[in-house]
Amino acid sequence: MTPSPATHIAFVVLAALAVLSGWRVFCTDSMVRASFFLLLSFIAVGGIMILLTAEYLGVAMFFMMAVEMMVMALFMVMFMMNPAGLNPMKMVHQERVAIVAGVAVFGVLSAVAVLGDFPDMPLPAEHAPVISLGRELLGDSMLIFETAGVVLLTTMVGVVVLSSRHGRYGRADEGSIPPGLEPGGEPAGQPKESEEEKGEEGGHAHQHHH
Amino acid sequence: MAVSWQRRLAARAPAAVFLVEGARIGPVRETLALSPGIRLVDTPRHASVLVVAGDVPTGWRDDLRRIHDQLPAPFVSVWCCCESFEALCNPIRNDAVEALPQGVVETHRELMLGKRDSAPRLLPDEPPNSWEGLGDDGHGGEGMMGGTPYGRPMAMNMQDDLRDGLTLDTLTFRLGPFHSALPPGLQAEVSLQGDLVQTWTVTRKPFASVVEPIFHAARQEPVPIVEIELARARHHLRRLYRGLWIAGWPRLAERTLRMAGQLSPNSDIAGLRYTLERGGLWRLALPEPGRGALDEAQARQLGGPAARAAGIDDDLRSQDAHYRRLGFAPTCREAGDTAARWQQWLDEIEQSLVLAGQAARHDLKTAEADAVETPRGPWADAFPHDMSDLLGEVLPGLEWSEALLTLASLDVAALDLHPLGETRLPGPGHAGQKGHA
Amino acid sequence: MILDQLILPWLLAWLMAGLGAYLVAVLDRLMASGSAQVGSVWLAPLASAAWLMTQQATTTEAPDAPAWRLAPALYLALAAIGLALVPWSPTLVGVDLSTSLVLWGSLEALATVVIFLHGWSANSHLALIGAYRYVALGLSYLLISMFVLIGVALPAESLRLTEVVAAQASLWHVVSQPLGLPLFLVVGLGLTFWGPLNLADSADLSGGTAVERSGPPRLVWALARAAMLVAFSAIAATAFLGGWMGPWLPGPAWLLIKSLAVLVVLLWLGRRLPRLAPERCLTLMWVVLLPLSFVDLIWAGAVALWMA
Numbered sequence: 001m002t003p004s005p006a007t008h009i010a011f012v013v014l015a016a017l018a019v020l021s022g023w024r025v026f027c028t029d030s031m032v033r034a035s036f037f038l039l040l041s042f043i044a045v046g047g048i049m050i051l052l053t054a055e056y057l058g059v060a061m062f063f064m065m066a067v068e069m070m071v072m073a074l075f076m077v078m079f080m081m082n083p084a085g086l087n088p089m090k091m092v093h094q095e096r097v098a099i100v101a102g103v104a105v106f107g108v109l110s111a112v113a114v115l116g117d118f119p120d121m122p123l124p125a126e127h128a129p130v131i132s133l134g135r136e137l138l139g140d141s142m143l144i145f146e147t148a149g150v151v152l153l154t155t156m157v158g159v160v161v162l163s164s165r166h167g168r169y170g171r172a173d174e175g176s177i178p179p180g181l182e183p184g185g186e187p188a189g190q191p192k193e194s195e196e197e198k199g200e201e202g203g204h205a206h207q208h209h210h
Numbered sequence: 211m212a213v214s215w216q217r218r219l220a221a222r223a224p225a226a227v228f229l230v231e232g233a234r235i236g237p238v239r240e241t242l243a244l245s246p247g248i249r250l251v252d253t254p255r256h257a258s259v260l261v262v263a264g265d266v267p268t269g270w271r272d273d274l275r276r277i278h279d280q281l282p283a284p285f286v287s288v289w290c291c292c293e294s295f296e297a298l299c300n301p302i303r304n305d306a307v308e309a310l311p312q313g314v315v316e317t318h319r320e321l322m323l324g325k326r327d328s329a330p331r332l333l334p335d336e337p338p339n340s341w342e343g344l345g346d347d348g349h350g351g352e353g354m355m356g357g358t359p360y361g362r363p364m365a366m367n368m369q370d371d372l373r374d375g376l377t378l379d380t381l382t383f384r385l386g387p388f389h390s391a392l393p394p395g396l397q398a399e400v401s402l403q404g405d406l407v408q409t410w411t412v413t414r415k416p417f418a419s420v421v422e423p424i425f426h427a428a429r430q431e432p433v434p435i436v437e438i439e440l441a442r443a444r445h446h447l448r449r450l451y452r453g454l455w456i457a458g459w460p461r462l463a464e465r466t467l468r469m470a471g472q473l474s475p476n477s478d479i480a481g482l483r484y485t486l487e488r489g490g491l492w493r494l495a496l497p498e499p500g501r502g503a504l505d506e507a508q509a510r511q512l513g514g515p516a517a518r519a520a521g522i523d524d525d526l527r528s529q530d531a532h533y534r535r536l537g538f539a540p541t542c543r544e545a546g547d548t549a550a551r552w553q554q555w556l557d558e559i560e561q562s563l564v565l566a567g568q569a570a571r572h573d574l575k576t577a578e579a580d581a582v583e584t585p586r587g588p589w590a591d592a593f594p595h596d597m598s599d600l601l602g603e604v605l606p607g608l609e610w611s612e613a614l615l616t617l618a619s620l621d622v623a624a625l626d627l628h629p630l631g632e633t634r635l636p637g638p639g640h641a642g643q644k645g646h647a
Numbered sequence: 648m649i650l651d652q653l654i655l656p657w658l659l660a661w662l663m664a665g666l667g668a669y670l671v672a673v674l675d676r677l678m679a680s681g682s683a684q685v686g687s688v689w690l691a692p693l694a695s696a697a698w699l700m701t702q703q704a705t706t707t708e709a710p711d712a713p714a715w716r717l718a719p720a721l722y723l724a725l726a727a728i729g730l731a732l733v734p735w736s737p738t739l740v741g742v743d744l745s746t747s748l749v750l751w752g753s754l755e756a757l758a759t760v761v762i763f764l765h766g767w768s769a770n771s772h773l774a775l776i777g778a779y780r781y782v783a784l785g786l787s788y789l790l791i792s793m794f795v796l797i798g799v800a801l802p803a804e805s806l807r808l809t810e811v812v813a814a815q816a817s818l819w820h821v822v823s824q825p826l827g828l829p830l831f832l833v834v835g836l837g838l839t840f841w842g843p844l845n846l847a848d849s850a851d852l853s854g855g856t857a858v859e860r861s862g863p864p865r866l867v868w869a870l871a872r873a874a875m876l877v878a879f880s881a882i883a884a885t886a887f888l889g890g891w892m893g894p895w896l897p898g899p900a901w902l903l904i905k906s907l908a909v910l911v912v913l914l915w916l917g918r919r920l921p922r923l924a925p926e927r928c929l930t931l932m933w934v935v936l937l938p939l940s941f942v943d944l945i946w947a948g949a950v951a952l953w954m955a
Contacts, residue, residue: 030711032767033711055745055746056746056806059744059746059753060749062750062757063753063756066753067789070756070759070760070786073763219690219698223698251854252850252853252854252858253858255858256861258702282703282704283702283703322698337708391850457921457922458843458851458921459920459921490920490921491921494843494920494923494927494931495921498926609925609926611851611924612926615851
């Protein structure tokens with residue numbers, strides 16, 4: 001099936017939108033704006049995927065990217081300075097390295113696009129993208145995806161734990177020490193230390209045994 | 211003049227009123243809230259009519275000017291018991307609270323139909339500080355960020371977080387003095403991290419709060435217990451109204467207010483209590499137990515229902531022989547937190563209604579005349595003073611909504627010792643609507 | 648082709664958005680019997696709209712101009728896209744995507760973004776708090792919504808809304824998945840920040856994200872919220888109440904009746920309950936409702952296997 005003129009027009013518009021909003025990401029002065037320009041760019045790419053009849057992936061792109069960019073904007077604003085993101089800040093750093101890397105990557109990708117030999121295989125009429133995607137995700141590639149998922153989750157939990165000053169047993173910068181197994185006993189699960197070091201720690205209610 | 215159908219239709223809409231409450235004014239918010247054709251709003255941006263009721267002292271006039279200019283055009287201001295700005299050449303003055311709603315509705319109609327011009331702006335429309343950044347959307351001008359691009363310091367980490375150690379940037383702003391959720395006249399500088407209150411500094415004290423004249427009369431001579439108890443129940447119901455409004459329950463708030471207007475010795479609030487409990491006000495909406503708690507010294511200083519909610523059974527009524535004849539004993543709650551103070555309101559309203567019912571049968575008057583328990587607190591030799599500095603101790607550590615619900619449960623303004631209408635206010639004081647140059 | 652693929656969905660969506668928003672205003676007023684209101688029930692929403700149209704659209708100091716202007720329109724557009732997805736009968740469907748259920752899910756996610764931008768772009772502290780609060784709520788209800796919607800898609804073995812309806816021919820999902828609809832109603836209240844879940848435009852923030860809004864943009868914002876409520880009701884009726892199916896009446900009429908029922912329940916909940924405290928709301932979402940949505944999903948899977 002050859003694409004209709006409407007498909008061509010839609011592709012050009014979406015592609016232009018994707019590139020333009022992608023470029024704007026680097027011109028704004030706020031992290032929130034940058035995140036949502038990126039979201040706009042991804043939405044345009046999702047539209048292109050729908051044009052390529054990857055309907056599920058395109059729509060899932062809207063879904064995933066909306067949540068992702070929202071969380072990203074929120075986390076950046078939470079962990080860095082500038083609460084509202086409305087006070088301007090400089091968003092580009094190490095410009096020379098970035099320019100070189102950008103040009104290099106652009107060269108490689110366009111070489112792939114221009115010089116590559118793409119298969120020209122029309123999709124069968126009964127092709128069901130959702131089903132084949134599901135078989136891929138929960139079939140041969142399951143281990144890869146599940147591993148990546150668990151690793152990402154661990155990273156997220158780790159970041160939150162690390163960035164919080166309060167540990168389970170008190171504030172990190174005041175020396176958080178777990179309580180003893182019996183009241184007033186040695187801190188549980190701590191490696192053996194020499195007596196002097198213990199003495200210096202002080203302050204906590206654990207007794208020395210001489 | 212031809213009036214477009216759109217404006218004629220707009221004239222049928224309820225008048226959206228932003229109310230500025232000044233000093234020494236009766237229950238004008240309550241009167242407006244129950245008036246058909248009037249909708250009270252919480253921000254000047256949502257209003258078409260600015261109603262200024264009560265005296266606004268000199269130090270507060272600039273803030274009033276700023277509020278005046280925030281209303282979207284077309285808008286007008288109606289002044290009740292308050293001098294208007296000289297720059298307003300044809301201000302609408304309406305000193306009778308009873309006639310105010312009708313006047314406001316009329317004014318709104320005239321404004322929408324184009325019979326009345328929109329009020330002029332009083333201040334220039336320009337940023338309070340000049341731009342000091344680099345370029346059109348440049349950053350602060352010092353390194354990656356920093357500097358004072360808007361003439362204000364950038365929000366930066368300055369404090370540790372009070373909740374979980376997740377340090378966010380501190381956002382500091384000023385609230386008041388005419389914010390609808392704060393006591394009239396109170397202005398505070400608030401620092402937030404996320405929506406957690408870090409500091410709360412009172413920069414201007416609230417206006418003294420006015421109680422019904424019967425409490426003043428009770429200091430002169432014995433007054434019927436029925437009336438004084440109904441006035442007390444009414445006072446608490448009105449505070450409950452404001453609390454429920456902030457708690458996001460406008461329908462029930464209105465019902466509460468309606469009830470306050472129709473109180474009799476036979477009224478009871480069992481239905482209201484049932485609705486509040488079934489709707490999950492304590493389980494879901496109010497701060498968790500222990501939040502917003504006052505310690506004993508704070509509760510004792512504040513006095514009144516807040517003290518009794520913390521388990522202090524001080525109540526001047528128990529020294530009155532006739533109250534004792536009615537079997538009066540102070541009702542108390544132990545926790546002293548925000549949830550307990552909300553419960554205490556209901557308890558005290560119920561108690562007042564029971565007392566009023568009994569007193570009506572025996573036709574009793576108060577026995578003591580030199581000490582009276584006002585709804586705000588005990589008034590004997592001493593009287594309730596301004597306690598707004600207490601907010602700086604109670605509110606930090608609470609989330610924004612918890613803080614405002616706690617604030618609603620605390621009556622921190624001083625008691626106004628002069629009954630309304632004792633001193634004539636300046637101005638013509640004509641009843642009804644009248645424009646004057 | 649242009650008629651049934653472009654004009655029809657467009658007409659369906661905007662007709663429903665406009666009429667629906669009006670209907671929400673009228674119903675809300677009808678339910679407020681006994682309060683101080685003047686004027687006819689039918690004219691009052693129009694009068695309020697005309698009042699907002701005559702008003703000046705104020706702005707703030709240094710807002711984020713594109714987001715500040717676009718946010719209300721974008722929210723309305725999301726509601727309209729949602730309405731275009733609703734199948735009125737096996738043949739009368741605005742847009743019959745093979746992944747319409749996922750598209751509805753992404754509308755919910757994008758709504759969070761738009762509501763956040765509405766509050767954030769105002770450059771005003773109370774609006775900003777409303778925006779952040781809403782994100783916390785949005786991220787919580789999105790997960791619930793996702794699991795509930797997967798549960799609906801399981802028996803149909805399809806992500807297409809028309810097939811979800813067809814799968815309910817023998818038994819509606821409201822019966823076969825008893826946890827689904829109550830959980831989904833919570834999602835609806837969250838999506839439109841209505842009643843107890845109004846954390847974004849709440850009274851303690853003096854109007855929250857809309858605190859600085861006036862004039863026509865405020866009207867669009869209110870319209871969008873009401874239209875979203877209607878869109879949600881229609882989707883809920885489709886996913887759980889058997890959509891167009893029913894005896895005697897034609898399909899669209901049944902869908903209308905069922906959507907109206909969901910709408911009335913939502914409006915009633917909005918009146919009966921106070922606004923939830925944000926902290927408690929999040930605890931409720933993550934500790935109670937999210938596990939319940941797991942249970943719903945497992946239940947739905949088991950029932951689908953048993954019935955297959």
